Amino acid sequence: MERARQTAAVRSGIETDAAHGAVVPPVYLSTNYSFAGLRQPREFDYSRSGNPTRSTLAAALAELDGAAGAVVTSSGMGAITATLAALVAPGDVVVAPHDAYGGTWRLLDALARKGAFVLELLDLTAPDAAARIAALDPALVWVETPSNPLLGITDVAALAAATHAADGVLVVDNTFCSPLVQRPLALGADVAVQSSTKYLNGHSDVIGGVITAADADLAEQLGWWANCLGLTGSAFDSYLTLRGVRTLPVRMRQHLENAAAVVAALQGHPGVERLHYPGLPDHPGHAIAARQMEGFGAIVSLEVVGGEPGVAAFLSALENFSLAESLGGVESLVCHPGTMTHAAMPPEVQEAAGLRPGLVRLSVGIEHPDDLIADLLAGLGRAGAAAS
Numbered sequence: 046m047e048r049a050r051q052t053a054a055v056r057s058g059i060e061t062d063a064a065h066g067a068v069v070p071p072v073y074l075s076t077n078y079s080f081a082g083l084r085q086p087r088e089f090d091y092s093r094s095g096n097p098t099r100s101t102l103a104a105a106l107a108e109l110d111g112a113a114g115a116v117v118t119s120s121g122m123g124a125i126t127a128t129l130a131a132l133v134a135p136g137d138v139v140v141a142p143h144d145a146y147g148g149t150w151r152l153l154d155a156l157a158r159k160g161a162f163v164l165e166l167l168d169l170t171a172p173d174a175a176a177r178i179a180a181l182d183p184a185l186v187w188v189e190t191p192s193n194p195l196l197g198i199t200d201v202a203a204l205a206a207a208t209h210a211a212d213g214v215l216v217v218d219n220t221f222c223s224p225l226v227q228r229p230l231a232l233g234a235d236v237a238v239q240s241s242t243k244y245l246n247g248h249s250d251v252i253g254g255v256i257t258a259a260d261a262d263l264a265e266q267l268g269w270w271a272n273c274l275g276l277t278g279s280a281f282d283s284y285l286t287l288r289g290v291r292t293l294p295v296r297m298r299q300h301l302e303n304a305a306a307v308v309a310a311l312q313g314h315p316g317v318e319r320l321h322y323p324g325l326p327d328h329p330g331h332a333i334a335a336r337q338m339e340g341f342g343a344i345v346s347l348e349v350v351g352g353e354p355g356v357a358a359f360l361s362a363l364e365n366f367s368l369a370e371s372l373g374g375v376e377s378l379v380c381h382p383g384t385m386t387h388a389a390m391p392p393e394v395q396e397a398a399g400l401r402p403g404l405v406r407l408s409v410g411i412e413h414p415d416d417l418i419a420d421l422l423a424g425l426g427r428a429g430a431a432a433s
């Protein structure tokens with residue numbers, strides 16, 4: 046029987062130390078490993094190519110994703126870089142969401158300008174997305190669901206079918222969910238990437254990434270590229286990330302519970318002009334989200350009344366949300382996409398993408414929900430007073 050993800054997160058790699066029977070696997074900081082003799086390599090020789098601590102983390106992450114293999118990288122962008130290097134060649138068409146994570150968009154755009162591939166940006170949440178993919182005959186389709194910051198939902202199974210019909214590969218950036226909320230490979234994706242900086246590590250103290258693949262040969266190829274490009278994850282970061290992964294299932298349970306409580310408190314509040322959360326029955330992607338996710342995640346976006354001055358008033362009341370980019374840590378964060386994560390987008394492009402000046406994104410942490418809700422209600426009170 047396949048063990049539960051909660052058990053895998055806690056037990057993966059436990060009591061595997063042959064030297065001393067250490068319960069927690071030790072961190073191997075050595076950069077190199079001796080040969081047993083001439084022509085007698087051991088399992089590891091050089092830590093960029095392979096490291097026991099990184100392998101232990103990779104095994105845990107592969108099991109959580111139901112993957113044939115996992116590659117641990119030094120950042121989420123490293124995972125994305127290795128994936129593109131392995132899977133696309135000049136002349137290939139790459140389809141990506143028009144509202145991709147900013148770093149992903151920058152990399153795709155810069156590589157396409159150098160002729161690495163032909164980039165087509167589409168709204169992959171639109172009903173005609175599968176038909177448009179079929180017409181473009183892509184080598185690779187990149188999906189992010191829920192999207193950032195408006196939490197649009199893309200149907201992974203439907204787009205996987207359309208991509209495979211074109212002999213392409215479907216990659217899902219699963220950073221916003223983690224394998225506890227969404228398992229892209231089980232939905233038909235070929236490859237999943239994550240920034241482990243976010244939920245996987247969960248403590249906002251390690252930058253890292255991971256690629257998982259449904260096919261063992263593809264996983265090996267991705268590992269070859271990660272080593273070749275020099276972007277494999279460090280031993281100590283791997284050790285810390287595995288420490289974080291141990292509690293991912295219980296953290297995620299609290300994240301989801303708190304997000305639901307926060308959404309219930311914000312719903313219908315006169316200080317909220319729009320509320321974006323895939324768990325809401327009137328969210329356009331709700332039915333797909335209910336089918337492909339387990340829970341609706343813990344990122345919530347809302348538009349406060351009064352535009353940017355309303356946001357300033359709202360933020361001034363928050364004691365338990367830090368004004369910062371990033372997401373997925375135990376601590377609650379609030380971000381103003383218009384001036385922070387999406388500041389590079391000109392105002393008219395933001396407006397066209399639905400990013401209005403009053404929009405804020407919450408990464409709901411695992412504090413007591415009552416404290417978070419009290420904060421948000423106080424903030425909305427100030428935003429309302431400023432607007433009237």
Ligand SMILES: *Cc1c(COP(=O)(O)O)cnc(C)c1O
Pocket residue numbers: 120121122123146148149189193218220221239240241242243252253254
């Ligand atoms: C943060 C993030 C990345 C990039 O990961 P880094 O670890 O910062 O390199 C990629 N995709 C998404 C959706 C992210 O949130």
